[in-house]
Amino acid sequence: MAEVVIVGDEEAAGRLVADAIVSLIRSKPDAVLGLATGSTPLATYRALADRIADESIDVRGVRGFALDEYVGLPAGHPESYRAVITREVVEPLGLTPELVRVPNGDPASIEHAGADYEAAIGAAGGVDLQILGIGRTGHIGFNEPGSSLASLTRVKTLTERTRADNARFFDAPDDVPMHCITQGIGTILRARHLVLLAFGEAKAHAVAAAVEGPVTASQPGSAIQLHPHATVVVDEAAASELVNLAYYRHAWSNKPRWQGI
Ligand code: PGA
Numbered sequence: 001m002a003e004v005v006i007v008g009d010e011e012a013a014g015r016l017v018a019d020a021i022v023s024l025i026r027s028k029p030d031a032v033l034g035l036a037t038g039s040t041p042l043a044t045y046r047a048l049a050d051r052i053a054d055e056s057i058d059v060r061g062v063r064g065f066a067l068d069e070y071v072g073l074p075a076g077h078p079e080s081y082r083a084v085i086t087r088e089v090v091e092p093l094g095l096t097p098e099l100v101r102v103p104n105g106d107p108a109s110i111e112h113a114g115a116d117y118e119a120a121i122g123a124a125g126g127v128d129l130q131i132l133g134i135g136r137t138g139h140i141g142f143n144e145p146g147s148s149l150a151s152l153t154r155v156k157t158l159t160e161r162t163r164a165d166n167a168r169f170f171d172a173p174d175d176v177p178m179h180c181i182t183q184g185i186g187t188i189l190r191a192r193h194l195v196l197l198a199f200g201e202a203k204a205h206a207v208a209a210a211v212e213g214p215v216t217a218s219q220p221g222s223a224i225q226l227h228p229h230a231t232v233v234v235d236e237a238a239a240s241e242l243v244n245l246a247y248y249r250h251a252w253s254n255k256p257r258w259q260g261i
Contacts, residue, residue: 001211002225002227003230003232003252003261004211004234004239004252005231005232005248006234006235006236006248007234008235008236009235010042010043010235011043013044013235014042014043014044014045014048016233017044017048017195017233017261018048018051019051020193020195020260020261021033021044021129022051023260024128025057026057028128029061029062031062031063031128032063032065032125032126032128033064033065033127033129034064034067034130034188035066035067036131036132037067037084037088039133040197041133041197042088044131045088046092049092052093052094059093059094060094060095060096062093062096063124064085064089064095064099064100065100065101065121065183066081066085066100067140067142067183068081069081069082069102069180069182070180071105071110071177071178071179071180071181072107075106079170080105081103081105082102085102103153103181103182103183105180113181114152114154114155114181115153118152118153118187121183121187121190126190126192127190127191127192128191128192129191129195130193131195132188133196133197134196134203134206134210135206136165136203136205138206138209138219138220138221139159139162140185140196140210140220140221140223141183141184142162143184143185143188143220144156144157145217145219145220146217147185147217148184148185148186149186149189149215149226150184150186151184151185152184152186153182154181154184155180155181156179156181156182157178158177158179188223192229193229194229194231195231195233196230196231196232197232197234198232198234199234199237199238200235201238203234203237204238204241205241207221207232207238207241208241208242209222210222210224210225211224211232211242212244231261
C-alpha cells in the first residue's frame with residue numbers, strides 16, 4: 001500500500017518532501033532526482049531551494065531527469081519543459097545544468113529519443129526519488145489512460161482534457177502540442193522512491209482511484225500500488241474521496257518521525 005500523508009496545505013507538503021530530498025542528497029551527493037513539471041511540485045521546489053540556501057547544501061553533483069516533454073515546440077519556447085525545468089528547478093536550486101536531462105521533443109530525432117532517454121537513466125544508475133503529479137485523467141507523467149503499465153519512454157498523444165488543462169500556460173488552447181514524449185509507467189516504477197503530490201478537489205477522484213482503486217491501465221496512477229516505496233502527499237481536498245482516510249491519519253500520526261517518508 002502506498003503511504004498516504006494528509007497535510008494542511010501545499011507549503012507543508014513542500015517542506016515534507018524537501019526534507020526527504022535533503023536527506024537523500026546528504027547521504028548521496030550525486031543523487032538522481034525524477035522531476036515533475038506542472039503546478040503541483042512548485043512548493044516542493046521552493047522549499048528545497050530554501051533549504052539548500054539556508055544550509056549551504058552542496059548540490060553540484062545532483063542529477064535530474066524530467067518526466068516528460070512536449071513534441072515539436074521550438075527550442076527555447078518558454079513552456080517547453082526544458083525551459084520550465086531550467087526556470088523552476090535548475091536555476092533556483094543551483095543544480096549543474098549539464099546534469100539535468102529532459103526528453104528530447106525535437107521531431108527530427110524523435111524516433112530514437114525514447115530509447116536514448118532510457119539509456120541515459122540507466123547509465124545514471126536509475127532514479128532515486130521520483131516526484132509525481134497526477135492529472136485529472138489519472139495520468140502520471142503524460143501516460144494517459146490506457147498506457148501500458150510496462151511502458152518505457154515514448155511518444156504519446158495527449159487527451160483533449162489534458163490539452164485543455166494545460167492551455168493556461170499557452171496563448172491559445174490550440175497552441176498546446178498534440179504529442180509529448182514521456183517516461184513510461186514501467187520507467188517510473190523503476191525509481192527507488194515515488195512521491196506523488198496532489199492538491200485540490202479537482203484531483204480527489206484521481207487520487208482515490210490511484211490509491212484505492214483496482215490496478216488498471218485505465219487509471220495510470222494506480223500503478224503506484226505496484227511499487228514497494230510509494231508516498232502520496234495530499235491536502236484535505238485531494239484526500240476527500242479516499243475511503244480509508246482515518247487509517248492513513250492513524251498510521252502517519254503513529255509513525256516514528258525519524259523514518260521520514
Ligand atoms: P498540475 O499537473 O500539477 O499542473 O496539476 C499535474 C499533471 O498533469 O500531472
